[in-house]
Amino acid sequence: MKQSVTLATCPVCDSSDITNSMNVRDHMITQEIFTVQKCGTCDFYFTNPRPAEEIIGNYYKSEEYVSHSSSNKGIINKLYNIVRGITLKQKRAVLEQLTDGRSLLDIGCGTGHFLNECKTNGWSVLGLEPDADARSFTKEKFGIETLPVEELYEREKSSFDVITMWHVLEHVYHLKKDVRQISGLIKPGGFLIIAVPNRESWDARNYKELWAAYDVPRHLYHFSEKNVIELMKQFDLKHQKTLPMKFDSFYVSMLSEKYRKGSLFKAMVNGFRSNLKAKSGFGYSSQIYIFKK
Numbered sequence: 001m002k003q004s005v006t007l008a009t010c011p012v013c014d015s016s017d018i019t020n021s022m023n024v025r026d027h028m029i030t031q032e033i034f035t036v037q038k039c040g041t042c043d044f045y046f047t048n049p050r051p052a053e054e055i056i057g058n059y060y061k062s063e064e065y066v067s068h069s070s071s072n073k074g075i076i077n078k079l080y081n082i083v084r085g086i087t088l089k090q091k092r093a094v095l096e097q098l099t100d101g102r103s104l105l106d107i108g109c110g111t112g113h114f115l116n117e118c119k120t121n122g123w124s125v126l127g128l129e130p131d132a133d134a135r136s137f138t139k140e141k142f143g144i145e146t147l148p149v150e151e152l153y154e155r156e157k158s159s160f161d162v163i164t165m166w167h168v169l170e171h172v173y174h175l176k177k178d179v180r181q182i183s184g185l186i187k188p189g190g191f192l193i194i195a196v197p198n199r200e201s202w203d204a205r206n207y208k209e210l211w212a213a214y215d216v217p218r219h220l221y222h223f224s225e226k227n228v229i230e231l232m233k234q235f236d237l238k239h240q241k242t243l244p245m246k247f248d249s250f251y252v253s254m255l256s257e258k259y260r261k262g263s264l265f266k267a268m269v270n271g272f273r274s275n276l277k278a279k280s281g282f283g284y285s286s287q288i289y290i291f292k293k
């Protein structure tokens with residue numbers, strides 16, 4: 001079986017002017033080292049080579065990969081669960097400020113918490129998720145049926161008012177193919193909402209290759225704001241605004257400090273500092289990008 005795939009060109013602009021930028025360790029699971037490459041034409045950063053799609057599942061098998069688990073062990077997971085309760089409501093508010101439409105597709109819906117938040121507030125929801133365990137969890141806990149991600153290609157054109165991808169775009173293997181398909185599924189005047197880490201944030205610059213949101217090899221792409229906007233522009237998605245995710249700087253700083261055997265106190269200080277610096281050109285640790293079809 002093929003173990004890895006090396007891209008010959010940039011996944012955003014197809015330029016062959018790509019060079020090594022840094023080596024990053026998979027601190028979360030395998031401790032393997034991966035190379036992050038940079039495009040000289042559009043300044044996009046991406047993990048290259050990447051594990052073959054057939055074996056990437058091996059890099060997700062961890063209790064610590066909290067987005068796929070609801071375990072309440074450990075201080076980071078506990079905080080994560082508290083913060084999730086707050087951010088679920090904030091995320092729904094983002095949608096409802098944009099549109100009166102109430103049909104939602106959530107791609108990479110994980111354990112279904114956001115689907116449930118929207119469904120119980122009058123949305124008609126569909127969730128796609130690659131992990132079969134997460135799909136069963138969503139069914140058992142919330143009674144919501146979700147589908148494998150391949151179903152993305154079985155949907156009717158122009159059928160959703162809003163499509164959301166919360167920390168998902170950085171994981172998808174067929175970037176432009178999927179974005180093209182996603183764009184086609186949005187109703188004219190509808191919205192695409194993307195949340196991804198921001199490699200230009202202060203915490204990214206501070207922690208460098210120890211920045212937890214590089215999260216190689218699970219994160220195949222390392223976006224700046226400009227990268228996201230240029231990618232979506234290719235598929236007729238017009239950038240409307242960028243919103244902060246102010247908790248992510250704390251969460252990412254906590255993990256990054258753990259990797260460098262630092263302190264929780266330092267993490268809190270750096271989390272605050274990153275949010276303060278955000279407005280002077282760095283942007284936030286993670287950001288929400290809103291695009292209109």
Ligand SMILES: [Zn+2]
Pocket residue numbers: 010011012013014015039040041042043044
């Ligand atoms: Zn490029």
